[in-house]
Amino acid sequence: MPSVHREDGGESCFPFGSSRVQILHFPISWSKSAGRKPRLGQLDALSQDFDCCAMLCEIKTSYQEYLSDHVSTEMKQGDSAAQEASWSWERYLKEQKAVAAPVELFSKDQSFPEHENGFQIGMRLEGIDPRHPSVFCVLSVAEVCGYRLRLHFDGYLSCYDFWTNAGSPDIHPVGWCEKTKHKLHIPKGYRKDKFVWMDYLKACKLQNAPKKLFRNRSSNGPMPKEFQVGMKLEAVDRKNPSLVCVATIADIVEDRLLVHFDNWDDSYDYWCDVNSPYVQPVGWCQENGRTLIAPQGYPDPENFSWTEYLEATQTNAVPAKVFKMRLPHGFLPNMKLEVVDKRNPRLIRVATITDVDDQRVKVHFDGWDHKYDYWVEADSPDIHPVRWCDVTGHPLEVPHRANDVKILPGQAVCPTPGCRGIGHIRGPRYSGHHSAFGCPYSDMNLKKEATLLDRLREQTQANLESDSSHSKLENLCSLKFNGKHEKVNSQPR
Numbered sequence: 320m321p322s323v324h325r326e327d328g329g330e331s332c333f334p335f336g337s338s339r340v341q342i343l344h345f346p347i348s349w350s351k352s353a354g355r356k357p358r359l360g361q362l363d364a365l366s367q368d369f370d371c372c373a374m375l376c377e378i379k380t381s382y383q384e385y386l387s388d389h390v391s392t393e394m395k396q397g398d399s400a401a402q403e404a405s406w407s408w409e410r411y412l413k414e415q416k417a418v419a420a421p422v423e424l425f426s427k428d429q430s431f432p433e434h435e436n437g438f439q440i441g442m443r444l445e446g447i448d449p450r451h452p453s454v455f456c457v458l459s460v461a462e463v464c465g466y467r468l469r470l471h472f473d474g475y476l477s478c479y480d481f482w483t484n485a486g487s488p489d490i491h492p493v494g495w496c497e498k499t500k501h502k503l504h505i506p507k508g509y510r511k512d513k514f515v516w517m518d519y520l521k522a523c524k525l526q527n528a529p530k531k532l533f534r535n536r537s538s539n540g541p542m543p544k545e546f547q548v549g550m551k552l553e554a555v556d557r558k559n560p561s562l563v564c565v566a567t568i569a570d571i572v573e574d575r576l577l578v579h580f581d582n583w584d585d586s587y588d589y590w591c592d593v594n595s596p597y598v599q600p601v602g603w604c605q606e607n608g609r610t611l612i613a614p615q616g617y618p619d620p621e622n623f624s625w626t627e628y629l630e631a632t633q634t635n636a637v638p639a640k641v642f643k644m645r646l647p648h649g650f651l652p653n654m655k656l657e658v659v660d661k662r663n664p665r666l667i668r669v670a671t672i673t674d675v676d677d678q679r680v681k682v683h684f685d686g687w688d689h690k691y692d693y694w695v696e697a698d699s700p701d702i703h704p705v706r707w708c709d710v711t712g713h714p715l716e717v718p719h720r721a722n723d724v725k726i727l728p729g730q731a732v733c734p735t736p737g738c739r740g741i742g743h744i745r746g747p748r749y750s751g752h753h754s755a756f757g758c759p760y761s762d763m764n765l766k767k768e769a770t771l772l773d774r775l776r777e778q779t780q781a782n783l784e785s786d787s788s789h790s791k792l793e794n795l796c797s798l799k800f801n802g803k804h805e806k807v808n809s810q811p812r
């Protein structure tokens with residue numbers, strides 16, 4: 320795990336407090352005196368000089384966050400507007416003699432939204448931490464772009480921010496956890512027994528996101544009652560899709576269930592619907608000649624017996640008859656679509672499917688080297704039909720051509736072909752980069768899947784000791800600290 324430079328121990332609950340607004344005057348006037356828009360490259364160069372001083376780091380952070388929210392968006396929109404004027408899907412498909420992936424192949428979470436994105440910056444909500452799918456957190460809207468949101472964990476650095484769709488089933492209104500008896504992971508610095516949502520909103524002069532902004536998913540129908548929390552099944556490990564493992568339903572929310580792998584940490588957990596091809600009844604591996612991966616630490620894993628295991632754990636299997644197979648996804652190679660770039664998730668790019676398997680599609684970003692291709696779940700909320708960006712008001716990154724990039728004399732630019740210097744390997748905290756070091760696409764960074772520390776690990780170090788309600792997380796983290804975690808990750812599951 321590479322070390323991460325941390326400037327401070329957390330953030331105030333109101334990120335645009337008066338002290339920050341004041342220090343922003345400096346960079347704004349600096350940019351104006353330069354007679355043109357500040358470039359992201361200049362900012363990085365500027366910030367490197369500041370690294371030695373904690374106070375100036377704060378200025379840097381504020382300025383970069385400000386840029387992230389304002390200037391970069393402005394630049395991006397400006398660039399996108401110029402590109403849009405000369406680029407259209409219609410003409411591009413004709414030129415390429417290609418077809419768009421038919422809209423019917425996309426799920427509700429991927430297709431054109433029925434409602435506008437009504438979220439506004441600063442609104443508070445509850446939602447799932449994508450890196451710990453069993454954990455619900457206090458979140459705020461840090462950025463709104465088309466039908467997408469950048470969400471921020473209250474009390475944590477913005478490097479942990481993540482992007483999601485406004486209609487995501489992972490987000491809920493304030494008070495949802497209490498109503499549904501889920502544990503709410505509160506902002507860092509608050510005590511569990513002292514945290515009251517309404518007091519928090521009032522004290523920090525915050526607004527909760529109105530309930531009407533959250534998508535009503537009841538139309539999908541309720542979860543069949545045969546699926547119950549604690550029941551066992553066999554499930555595909557989405558991080559290692561060739562493996563099918565012993566799993567438990569850890570939670571049920573609306574029409575989705577949370578799959579947890581027995582004796583593995585919760586970073587492998589995922590939410591899926593009951594028709595997902597990733598979940599199968601107990602005995603499925605045996606019937607289909609597949610190897611079932613026993614729970615970690617199971618004695619004699621070669622001879623795992625469901626009968627013995629269910630008896631020993633006093634649990635039941637989900638009845639086999641309630642599993643229904645979803646129809647094949649229908650995506651085919653050469654179809655075009657719009658895909659969120661996982662290496663720079665604020666961006667959505669023109670993409671082509673280059674390969675498919677039962678559950679996934681392999682995407683290629685048009686105009687980019689094939690080394691950037693990767694597999695994505697066919698039901699991922701990050702793939703969209705063509706014109707999704709246009710319809711939802713999101714900038715679309717169109718295929719670049721060599722003469723698209725105009726470099727001014729003396730300008731520091733990212734050396735990666737196609738990269739416009741937007742985004743940073745260290746997450747959304749930094750809006751841009753000007754060198755291979757910060758570039759999410761450079762060869763040196765390409766192999767790094769995760770460069771950030773685990774947010775909850777940081778929490779453990781900071782203040783979990785004083786909060787006994789986090790015993791589960793403490794266990795999780797102690798696993799990591801005593802070295803077993805590395806074993807977990809390196810084991811060929």
Ligand SMILES: [Zn+2]
Nearest residue numbers: 733735738758
């Ligand atoms: Zn770059």
